[in-house]
Amino acid sequence: MTTMLDRILETKRAEVIAAKARTGDTSLRERIAAQTAPRGFRAALDAKAATGYGLIAEVKKASPSKGLIRKNFDPPAHARAYAAGGAACLSVLTDERWFQGSAEYLKAARAACDIPVLRKDFMVDPWQVAEARAMGADAILIIVAALDDAQMAEIEAAAIEHGMDALVEVHDADEMDRALRLKSRLIGVNNRNLKDFSVDFQHTYELVSSAPSDCTFVAESGLTTRADLDAMAEHGVRCFLIGEALMRQDDVETATRILIG
Numbered sequence: 369m370t371t372m373l374d375r376i377l378e379t380k381r382a383e384v385i386a387a388k389a390r391t392g393d394t395s396l397r398e399r400i401a402a403q404t405a406p407r408g409f410r411a412a413l414d415a416k417a418a419t420g421y422g423l424i425a426e427v428k429k430a431s432p433s434k435g436l437i438r439k440n441f442d443p444p445a446h447a448r449a450y451a452a453g454g455a456a457c458l459s460v461l462t463d464e465r466w467f468q469g470s471a472e473y474l475k476a477a478r479a480a481c482d483i484p485v486l487r488k489d490f491m492v493d494p495w496q497v498a499e500a501r502a503m504g505a506d507a508i509l510i511i512v513a514a515l516d517d518a519q520m521a522e523i524e525a526a527a528i529e530h531g532m533d534a535l536v537e538v539h540d541a542d543e544m545d546r547a548l549r550l551k552s553r554l555i556g557v558n559n560r561n562l563k564d565f566s567v568d569f570q571h572t573y574e575l576v577s578s579a580p581s582d583c584t585f586v587a588e589s590g591l592t593t594r595a596d597l598d599a600m601a602e603h604g605v606r607c608f609l610i611g612e613a614l615m616r617q618d619d620v621e622t623a624t625r626i627l628i629g
């Protein structure tokens with residue numbers, strides 16, 4: 369059966385082939401050289417989690433599971449609101465086809481604040497890591513379910529080469545084992561099943577105990593209330609990736625502060 373993730377990856381591979389052909393290596397190198405140095409993504413998350421909750425706040429206009437989430441979508445305003453509300457980092461969706469995201473949204477969001485930014489996209493080729501750095505991104509996402517071990521290692525190596533952090537996303541114990549073969553110790557558990565979109569926090573509760581103590585462990589997807597975060601904290605989880613619940617608020621700054629304050 370073809371899953372949503374399969375469909376997303378198929379379009380992504382075709383897009384990357386076209387983008388590589390369109391964008392010369394020289395132009396990418398020049399754009400990377402013009403960027404400011406990467407902001408430490410994991411370090412910012414750890415610093416906030418040491419005394420409270422480490423929030424990766426997502427700038428998310430739409431999704432395959434929910435359609436349009438935010439009508440008056442304004443990435444720089446959302447970035448400022450998240451930072452003022454106490455978020456440690458941002459996640460900005462750059463996938464256009466499925467999430468109505470854009471590289472321009474990432475650039476505008478990062479320029480509007482001083483916290484580190486994750487390029488939230490489906491990485492299928494190390495070239496996209498260089499492209500992410502050329503946009504200004506400080507970190508990239510590696511979805512274990514989307515890649516084999518060699519591909520993951522190649523993409524992680526590109527992130528290290530560019531001084532970026534890699535958030536390695538897993539959904540079950542097998543993926544966790546594979547994630548731990550990488551160097552990155554920034555692990556996210558996606559509570560959303562990317563095949564049927566169901567959300568179950570049990571994935572995080574079960575996997576947190578198998579994470580080595582040197583890991584920064586992030587619970588992702590479907591988190592809505594302060595009670596959700598406090599329940600996670602009882603299991604030892606202090607870092608969270610949250611998009612929809614905050615993007616649906618009129619006052620994003622206050623909602624962020626209430627959630628993690």
Ligand SMILES: O=C(O)c1ccccc1NCC(=O)[C@H](O)[C@H](O)COP(=O)(O)O
Binds near residue numbers: 565613
């Ligand atoms: O959000 C989706 O519908 C989705 C579908 C297919 C692949 C990935 C998807 N989401 C990516 C994410 O990881 C979430 O945007 C992120 O964890 C935030 O989740 P939420 O707080 O539920 O918006």
